[in-house]
Amino acid sequence: MSFQGYLDNIQAKTGQSPEDFKQLAGQKGYTEGGVLKATTKAGDIVKWLKEDFDLGHGHSMAVFALLKGIKKEGDK
Template structure:
């Protein structure tokens, strides 16, 4: 599955875009001014996305990758 397919599937399942997740992650304290905090580990983000949005590990990692700057 391509990266864009992961993002499209996440949007279809949750109704949220990567930008929406970025805003929510900032509210959770994982990001500061849109940038991952050095103390934020991938597991922290993926556990949150799995618990609150019922995402699988690969889909949660795709959102985490967008926080790190991946766009395609």
Template sequence: MSFQAYLDAAEKKTGKTPAALLAEAGERGYDATTKAGVVLDWLKADYGLGRGHGMALYYVLKNGTGISDKHVGGTGAHRDESATLRLDGIAHR
């Protein structure tokens, strides 16, 4: 599954865009200094998200929307279309 696919799947499961989930994280006081386990516990308890989906959201919380060019283009299940992740929701593409 690509990085973007994890974010899209989290949106489908929660009904909230990645941007909305990250805004909610900010409202809770979570930021780049927050430990992953805290964020994962919240996402699991409130939204039933598993580790993979939670870690994708945590990555963006900690590092922003840029990802390595390593997985952009090419072939395979883990390839992304862009080195910039979309947070505005599936409907905006």
């Protein structure tokens, strides 16, 4: 599955767009100025998304990659 496919599935399941997750991560204190804080670990994001959105590890890691800037919308 492509990275964009992961994002599409996440949005279908949660109703939240990638931009929504970026805003929510800021509200949770995981990002500052749109950038993932150095103190935020992948496990923090995975735990949050599992608890609040019932996302699995793979989908949560896709959101983490998006927040960290490793991947962006439209990537394959």
